Amino acid sequence: MMSLDPAxxxxxAVVLYDGRLLLVADGDRWTLPSGTPQPAEPAEATAARVVxxxxxxxxxxxxxxxxxxxxxxxEPSVVVCQLLSESPSDGAALAPEQVRWTPIPETAGxxxxxxxxxYLRGHTPT
Numbered sequence: 001m002m003s004l005d006p007a008x009x010x011x012x013a014v015v016l017y018d019g020r021l022l023l024v025a026d027g028d029r030w031t032l033p034s035g036t037p038q039p040a041e042p043a044e045a046t047a048a049r050v051v052x053x054x055x056x057x058x059x060x061x062x063x064x065x066x067x068x069x070x071x072x073x074x075e076p077s078v079v080v081c082q083l084l085s086e087s088p089s090d091g092a093a094l095a096p097e098q099v100r101w102t103p104i105p106e107t108a109g110x111x112x113x114x115x116x117x118x119y120l121r122g123h124t125p126t
Contacts, residue, residue, distance in 0.1 A: 010034050010076040013047035014116055015059055016123060017083045021107055024054055025098040031111040034076060047079035055099045056088030065115050078116055 012032040015022035023030040035050035037043065044061030051059045059081035092099070102110065104120050112120075 010036055011043045011046040011050065012076045012078045012113070012116075013051045013059065013061065013081050014065065014078060014119065015051060015057065015081045015083055016104075017086075017101065020101040020103050021110075021120065022051070022055065022057065022083075023100055023102050023107070023110055024094055026111070029111050030100070030102070030109065032078075032116065043077045043079050047081050051081060052089075052092075054093050056090065056092030057083060058085040058089070059083055065119055076113070078113060080119070 012034045013022075014032060022033065024033050033047075033051045033054045035046060035053070037046040038049075041049075043064055047061035048059050051057055061079045061081050063080050065078035065080055088096075088099070104123065107120065
């Protein structure tokens, strides 16, 4: 199973649906789905693959949150993804209780990069 730790070189996926953010369990904390790119795999493809492998949800990695060369060196690449399936497929690496859709206002306790927090502020339903 891939590491959920957002180490350098990792890609994190931001998946929003109906005012909620997809989070996965990493020990006793909640974080974004995260994984390491395969050789020659772009960040957008890595994000889509990682979300599917971990959660079973089909997504499309549509856009990097910040260009890779502008991301802080100590933060992972972050890709905004569009949800393509409302139900997860079988075979996800994480059990259903390790995956949750969290309303954006309730993400304060999650481990999220600063760029993701700023992005979420612009997408919080009023």
